[in-house]
Amino acid sequence: MNTNIFTTQVALMKRELWEHKGFWMVPFVMAAVLFVLYLYSVGYILPTKVGLDIFVDRLMDSNPEALRKMSQMFVPGTSVPFLIMMGFVIPFYLLDSLYAERRDRSILFWKSLPITDASTVMSKWLSVFITFPAIVLATVGVLSIAMTLVMGIIVIFGGGSAWTLVWSNYGFFNGMFGVALLLLVQLLWYLPLMSWLMLASAWAKKAPFLWATLPPAALIILEEMFLDSNEFVRLLGSRLIPFGDEDSFNNAAILHGDGPGNTRLFGENVHIEGSFDTFSLSVVGDLFTTPEFWTGAIFAAACTAGAIALRRYRDES
Amino acid sequence: MNALVKARGLHKAYGDNVALDRVDFQIEEGQIVGLIGPNGAGKTTALKAILGLTDFDGELEVLGKNPKRNRATIMQDVCFIADVAVLPRWLKVKDAIDFVADTHPKFDRAKCEEFLSRTKIKRNSKVGALSKGMVVQLHLALVMAIDAKLLVLDEPTLGLDILYRKEFYASLLSDYFDESRTILVTTHQVEEIEKILTRLMFIRDGNIILDESMDQVGEDFTEVLVKPENADRAKSMNPIHERDVFGKKLFLFEGVSRDALRELGELHTPSVADLFVAKMKGDRE
Numbered sequence: 001m002n003t004n005i006f007t008t009q010v011a012l013m014k015r016e017l018w019e020h021k022g023f024w025m026v027p028f029v030m031a032a033v034l035f036v037l038y039l040y041s042v043g044y045i046l047p048t049k050v051g052l053d054i055f056v057d058r059l060m061d062s063n064p065e066a067l068r069k070m071s072q073m074f075v076p077g078t079s080v081p082f083l084i085m086m087g088f089v090i091p092f093y094l095l096d097s098l099y100a101e102r103r104d105r106s107i108l109f110w111k112s113l114p115i116t117d118a119s120t121v122m123s124k125w126l127s128v129f130i131t132f133p134a135i136v137l138a139t140v141g142v143l144s145i146a147m148t149l150v151m152g153i154i155v156i157f158g159g160g161s162a163w164t165l166v167w168s169n170y171g172f173f174n175g176m177f178g179v180a181l182l183l184l185v186q187l188l189w190y191l192p193l194m195s196w197l198m199l200a201s202a203w204a205k206k207a208p209f210l211w212a213t214l215p216p217a218a219l220i221i222l223e224e225m226f227l228d229s230n231e232f233v234r235l236l237g238s239r240l241i242p243f244g245d246e247d248s249f250n251n252a253a254i255l256h257g258d259g260p261g262n263t264r265l266f267g268e269n270v271h272i273e274g275s276f277d278t279f280s281l282s283v284v285g286d287l288f289t290t291p292e293f294w295t296g297a298i299f300a301a302a303c304t305a306g307a308i309a310l311r312r313y314r315d316e317s
Numbered sequence: 318m319n320a321l322v323k324a325r326g327l328h329k330a331y332g333d334n335v336a337l338d339r340v341d342f343q344i345e346e347g348q349i350v351g352l353i354g355p356n357g358a359g360k361t362t363a364l365k366a367i368l369g370l371t372d373f374d375g376e377l378e379v380l381g382k383n384p385k386r387n388r389a390t391i392m393q394d395v396c397f398i399a400d401v402a403v404l405p406r407w408l409k410v411k412d413a414i415d416f417v418a419d420t421h422p423k424f425d426r427a428k429c430e431e432f433l434s435r436t437k438i439k440r441n442s443k444v445g446a447l448s449k450g451m452v453v454q455l456h457l458a459l460v461m462a463i464d465a466k467l468l469v470l471d472e473p474t475l476g477l478d479i480l481y482r483k484e485f486y487a488s489l490l491s492d493y494f495d496e497s498r499t500i501l502v503t504t505h506q507v508e509e510i511e512k513i514l515t516r517l518m519f520i521r522d523g524n525i526i527l528d529e530s531m532d533q534v535g536e537d538f539t540e541v542l543v544k545p546e547n548a549d550r551a552k553s554m555n556p557i558h559e560r561d562v563f564g565k566k567l568f569l570f571e572g573v574s575r576d577a578l579r580e581l582g583e584l585h586t587p588s589v590a591d592l593f594v595a596k597m598k599g600d601r602e
Contacts, residue, residue, distance in 0.1 A: 003422045011419035018412055019405070106405035109456075111370060112397035113420050116389040312388075315371040 008115055012123030013131055019100070023132050026089055027082060027139040034081065038147055042154050056158030059165045068169045071148075075175025076182075078144040082136050083183065090128055094197035095208045097124045098311055102205075107311075117312040121304060124198065133183050141176055185287050192296035193239060195303035202307040202314075239296070319346040321467050321499055322367055326375035329362050336362040338523035339375060346466070347496045351510055352503045353593055354520035360503040363520070364471050367501070368397055380466065393422060396465040398456050400475045406445030410438055410455060417459050429462035432492070450481035457485065461493045468493070470502040474509070482509055489513075511589035519596050526596055539578055540587040541568045547581045554578075558595030569595045 017023055046055055059067065098121070101107040110120065148170055152162030187194075200212035220233045287293050322344035329337040336359045344350055354360045365371040367379055369388030377384060379391050404413065410433075418426050433440075436454045444452055453473065460468065474482040490513055494500060504510055517534055519527035529537065543551045543566045552559070554577070556568035569587055570578060578584060587595070 003418075003420055007419045011416050014412075015416060018409070019407055101405070104405055105399075105403050106408075108370075108397070108399040108403040109405070111388065112368070112392060112399075113417065114389050114392040114422070115420055313372060315365070 005119070008119060009123060009126070012115070012120060013126055016123060016127040017131060020093055020096070020127075022089055022093070023127070024135050026085060027136050030082065030085055031139045031143045034078075035143060035146060039150065042150060046154065047157075052154065052158035056155055056160035056165070059155065060160060067165065071166060071169035072171040072175060074148050074170060075140065075144045075172060076179055078147065079136075079140045079179040079182075082140050083179075083186070086132070086136060086183075090132065090194065091197055093128070093132075094124070094194055095201050095212060097198055098202035098307055099204055099208045102314075117308050121198075121308045121311065125304070128194065129187055133180070133187070137176065137180055137183070140179060141172070144175070145172070181284065185284060188284070188287055188293065189296070190239075192299040192303070195300035195307075198307050199303040199310075202310040239292075320344065321346055321380055322501075323378045324363075324366075324376065327363070327366060327377050328374040329359075329366060329371065335523045337366070337373070340520075340523070340525050342518065342525055342528055344467070344499060344501055346499050348515045349494065349500045349502070349510075349513055350516040350518060351507070351514040351589070352501060352518045352520060353507055353589070354503075355597060358520045359523045360520055361471060364397075364469055364501070364503065368392075368395065368469060394466040395469065396460045396463050396467070397469045398453075398460055398471070398473045400472045404444045404452055404456055406443065408444045409440075410442050410444070410447075411440040413444070413455065413459065414440075417463075421463055423464040424459075425462045425464065429458050432458035432461055432488070450477050453477060453481060453485060457488065461488070466497070466499060468498065468500045470500065470504075472504055473502070474504065474506065482506065486510060486513060507589045507593055514589070517589065517592075519593065521597055527592075534589075534592070535586045537572055538587050538592055539570050539573065539575055540585040540591065541570065541578050541581050542566075542583040542585070543568055543581050551581050558591075558598065 046052065062070075101110060148166060152166045155162045155165050197208075197212050201208045204211040216232075216236060220230070220236075223229055223232050320343040322342075324340060324342050326339045326341065327337055328339045329335075336357075338359075340359075340363070352360050352363065362371065366373045366377055367384060369379075369384035369391060372385060380394055382391055384391055408416075414426065414429055414433075417424050417429075433455070436451065436458070438447065438451050438455055444455070447455065457473075474485050477485070486509060489500070502510060514531055516530050517527060518525055527534075541551065542562065545564070545566065548566045551566065551568045554570065554573060557571045558569040560567050565582075568581075569591065575584055
């Protein structure tokens, strides 16, 4: 048998998919539910409560630029619930990532194979950064194509031109590219928080969720009691929710709307100011210029090294 | 002889509890070594040290390497079956085969398929849906298809019914073991493995109290079924253990020549189980 670092890593990533079916089941179920709701609203509510002809008339009356912008929001708009969903799936995955195999003692099987602990931990990160985003992006892409097709057909039934009013403006690739970049920037931004969860997962003998949440909570309380300050909770808050109060994030320019093309990656204004056609790889480059990213990356590297060491040296009695 | 495992002063304590008390031992190529001891004697600790699963003091070499630092490399030549529960329940049989094939350079898929074809295990089943016996069959098929130098078995047949237990050791002997392979096995069910062992190690309270080839065991230990009238004479020859069997006395002697014992009564080579009881109890009194 030919094996090497690459086949081993691919096998490890497959293992994560077998073990964590949520990686593909949650996006698929979510897409199915959203598609049914969408069909119900444009196929039943729209014709009966508004009327297809009125709807199409309004579309034809709209200014072409607004129409273009709206059509281009199909992909990013579709992605929003999926991005929120990832914010739940990934933390729970990470809390489980190095804990479940110890709970069910299967670690004794995994460790009986010639695979280093570093490769194993790496496969967890690659699942977060590659496998899961790829599945989500593919799902968003297919769902958005399906929705756009349906919208075109509705417009045809309403007596309009599907091509002029919907399809010609679609901007699928720009949209997908924008969402992919948004995802990447988000993942990089949340790297330190995610790596803390992984460390808790490697550390906990029981209840990794409590190990992940109680120490920071204790730190907040101790700081409040002894230093009468709340720097840590502010730091945590700005990492957790990087939009809102402009002043507290003025270093992370990209995250609050000073980036190229006035893009807002985070925040409620994404579909007003967000011009996804101007997105480029430079948004990632901009993130790399922020000190917040680098402090986060150093913290993440330390947590990951800790997780590898724990998996390697912990005695599994 | 080529020693695959060399331990010198191997030591491990959990707090005040000494699991291994500076033990020395070697495991040589081509042997089937039984490591026998009561619960908490240090068997599993010794195995974990060999497999790089725990930290330890003293010297330990497995295939010339320190298992503390080189677990992943050593595992190319060492296989391990712990008790039955370690294959994850969510894993499908075919995925398990794929995984080992993609990660183990010495795995022979055809061999594994061959072993599995003799069982009732379906490729699409999940481990969680298999019986305990089938999980062990699957694990054994995966491991026997690996061209390893050392196979470590820690209570591999725990919780299995008698049919699976017999079959487990039978296939290990007929399909796997040859002079280039070495097996280290711990178990409570000593009577099952005594026929296949070539070397016997007893461990008690972190110390190795017996480490001999089975041939040597046959020479060193003699069981004598003594007539009641000879009992006092037998007792004076320092038996390590005695018990009553059907109104006769059964004495176990260590290091006493068979010629000297012959006139006391009927001579036997003791079973490993009887030897185990004698060594564990005898030295304690």
